[in-house]
Amino acid sequence: MSTRLDAYLAAMNESFDAAEARIDQAEALASTTAQMRVQGESTDRLVTVTVDGNGQMVDLHLDDQFTRLDAGQLAHGVLEAHAQAKRRLSFEVEQAAREIYGGDVAAAAAITGSYRSTFGYEEYAR
DSSP: OOHHHHHHHHHHHHHHHHHHHHHHHHHHHHHHHHOOOEEEEEEOOOOEEEEETOOOEEEEOOOOOGGGOOHHHHHHHHHHHHHHHHHHHHHHHHHHHHHHHHHHHHHHHHHHHHHHHHOOOOOOOO
């Protein structure tokens, strides 16, 4: 084989290896996201909502004091807690992407951008 062909094949192998690494990272992030559960609370702390990695509500907890709320206040509390949980989910996905993608901040930003644009963003102490 010629040196030129060897160089071409080596470059192709590097490209395939890089693509394989990207696939592995994407699968790791998808798996991590699928297992996520993130909570949000209403301002009065009477409502707690848990969302999964897609932002879907999977649990709702009402404090015993919720009975003092009228229907509108309760509905507002549920929506408020759900919105906060989804904003926090964006933060969690961003943290996971940074861990998985390491120094490739551009890849992490591209992935988490869709969460931010859909759900907003809120940092919080875990």
